[in-house]
Amino acid sequence: MKKLLIDVDTGVDDAQAIMIAMAAPNVQVLGITCTHGNTALENVCRNTLRVLKVCKRLDDVPVYRGSSEPLLGRVLRAADFHGKDGLGDAPDPEAPGLELLQSEGAVAAMIRMVDDNPGEVTLVATGPLTNLALAVKLDPSFPEKLKALYLMGGNTDSRGNTTVCGEFNFAADPEAAYIVLNQFCCPTYIASWEFACHNNLSWSFCDTWLAQDTEKAHFMKKIFKHTMKVCLELERFQKEMCAGVGFTPCDCYAIAAAIDDTFVTESEQVAVTVELDGTNTRGMMVLDYLDMLKKKHKVSIMKKVDLVKFKAMLMGALQ
Template identity: 40%
Template sequence: MTDQVHMIIDCDVGVDDAQAIMLALAMPNVELVAITCVAGNVDVDKVCINTLKVLEVCDRLDVPVYKGATSAILGNIERAEFYHGQDGMGDADGIAGPDLTMIKQEVAAIALVRMVNERPGQISIAAIGPLTNIAIAMKLDPNFTQKLKNIVIMGGELEGKAAAFLTSEFNFTCDPEAIQIVLSGSHCPVDLLPFEVCTNYGFSSDFFEDLISHNSRKAKFIKAITAGSLEKDLRRAGQYIPCDLYAIASLVKKSCVTRRDHVHVQVELHGSLTRGKMITDWNKKVSQDHNINIITEMDMDSLKVMYSKTV
């Protein structure tokens, strides 16, 4: 029997975040408690709009949405329109604009603290964007992570092969200080899914084309928003890689992850070429405190089954 998951998704909704949300909503063992929005792939106002678009196509506008940080903790701004389009949703035509009055007035970090305090030990956070909101919540409530069930983070890199920057993955580059706050200060189990691991479990073009060929509103939605990013992935890697979807899958079904390596992880904050780079202390040179579970292997068959449920 699959365990019930009470999930908050903290995200910067672009093309893969949208599909990650759709996966969470499609799984019967998931209660999507809320979605908190953070600046990242696009600015946070566009993230809020995109979140509501996803909820609308899934007929789940009952899920509360909170607007969060507009920039990194130090005010830095990185964007990924080169992959997700100017609107973050592939600049797809024919997707109606949502009712923005549905965005809750409570600030995301404050809402995170409140929701976790209301349900101590129950909430899992899927952090699939920059970690600014979560870092702020940890500063607002020093016991915040002690009351979480667990966190899964999509971000970082193991081999310096992340597509967006020279040595660091996009989510880590957006707000390295927030990453360091979360990695060094969390008091709940933390799973981290690096970029290169996602690339090991890409979906073939045949599988993806079959997925979006379904005559459903959700399949047509995915087809519309992924047109540009699919082309980029196929040209670069020969497969489609919706990274954020894997993070949700790892929370939804534990057996989807077949290997985790326990290691101390930090992030570089100062290097002119390496700011935001994930540092894994495999040789125990810095610390004996192995604080992070790095997801290194996943079950491709399970991923395919779960991905198919989004449409």
């Protein structure tokens, strides 16, 4: 069994990623830690509990409240894309309450779970990296005790989706992204914004995916309606700025790669950092192809994936 610790800012694509992890037969999710990002922290916590409820996993997957704001700088939200509540503004009157959250804080829980399972835990982060940055500041040995780190975030071609040159998760806390990419020495795998766009799926597949007659599919169709509408309205822009149009479940790529070692079919090893000072480039991931940073630690930048396996994981998540 692979042991996963998942750090989220649960919007719609985080929900999709969590559901993939819940459906994976070879995975034990030790816990889910919540951070600010797509929506306010309290919404993230509620949304995570809602996803676990529909997956019937409230009893065995603990959820922890984490950082409510970035280390520095202004707070970013993605309400236009995910809805104000993060799940498409499609409320559930019977949603579980915040009393189900663990009393232990997210950062302390992360450190404890990794200490209890040294060398065994794969950490998957699909939101701003504030919790991870705080963990390494509290325990500098935290990264070396991880088995691996999988991130959805950053960009490789300076094509921003939030700022001129910044991807949302990194732009939402550039200092945290800088700390993680410069202080985490474990094997690190990054699903960047451009990578996700280049490996997207067709809307016809999305229709088939959502057409499954299950409680999970009905839930996903409900919360995904707002985001789908936004995506379809922006398709011309996406085609010009990235690699085409279609269904791009960004956070699912990181989860899929963490679950299946054969999922990524092409990647490149390169040293990276994050720009903190630029007027237009703050939060941009920098790839050091010239080895000017003289960093020993290289990350693995995902390039291509097995889309057949990806479709199967997504289909299975809603069954």
